[in-house]
Amino acid sequence: MAGTNPRAARIAKLIQRVIAASIETQLHDKRLENVTITEVRVTNDLQLARVFWTQLGDEGKEQGERKRATQALRQAKGRLRAAVGAKAGLRLTPELQFMYDEVPSEAHEIEDILATAHKRDEELAKARANAQYAGEEDPYWHNDEPEDGESDDGFDESDDAEDADGFDGFNDADSEADGALIDDTVADGPADGSAVDNDADSDAPDLHSAHEA
CATH class of the missing domain: 1.20.5 (Single alpha-helices involved in coiled-coils or other helix-helix interfaces)
Incomplete structure (x- = not known):
């Protein structure tokens, strides 16, 4: 595998560049317009080269487009192997095995989701900045300073x-x-007093009658 053998790693990089350039400049196949070579792994004995590819854009999400691209790569395998042999200068050119790479497609979808979320966050932040409060900005805020004519104790x-x-x-x-x-009380007093006096007068002897007698 690539990475275990320095020479295999260099050949893998070379094969990746040759195949990518050949697809763009020599094949001119519409079925391969959105095909990208993501990685090449070469065995230590240089007998086999696994070529990983993906299809970016909306075409990569359609199974029909993927099948057509797979068919085009299989049909062009001989020409691409000849191009690799000519550029690499190897006595024995590795066998090419094309494999669809699922990771870039998933990563691309994740990037789209993150971009959408980021755009939504920006829109929400802009909406908050332009928002106007129906009442006071802080309905729980109270002025603690006493008004005129009001003491500190409220x-x-x-x-x-x-x-x-x-x-x-x-x-x-x-x-x-x-x-x-x-x-x-004062007004009632003389009336009571006079009543007492009358009683007193009634009890006293009649001097006039005594004199006449």
């Missing part, structure tokens, strides 16, 4: 003044009631 001085006036009114009303009660 009570309004005007309310205290009104309460004081109310108490004064109650005191005045009480005073008037007490005065009226006293007047009534």
Whole structure:
């Protein structure tokens, strides 16, 4: 395999460049327009070269297009092997085995998903930046500074003044009631006194009658 033998690794890189250039400049097959050679692995004995390829774009997602590209590569295998032999200068050209590479396709789909998510995040951030609040920006914010006429403990001085006036009114009303009660008591006093005096006069001896006698 490529990587275990330095010479096999160099030949694998060479085969990858030769096949990619041949597909683009010599074959001119429409079925191979979106085909990309992703990797080549050569055995240590240089007998076999596994050529991994993929098909990018929407064509890579359609099974029909993949089958047509696979058929085109099989048909061009002889020409591509001859091109490799001419460029590599090897006494024995490795046998070419084309294998579809699933990893780049999956990676491409992941990149599309990430790009879509990133675009959506940008749109949401832009929407938040242009958003306007229906009420206050922070409905839970309260001004702790006391307003004019209001003490630090949260009570309004005007309310205290009104309460004081109310108490004064109650005191005045009480005073008037007490005065009226006293007047009534005084007014009732002479009547009771006169009644006592009359009783006293009734008990006292009649001097006029005694004198006449």
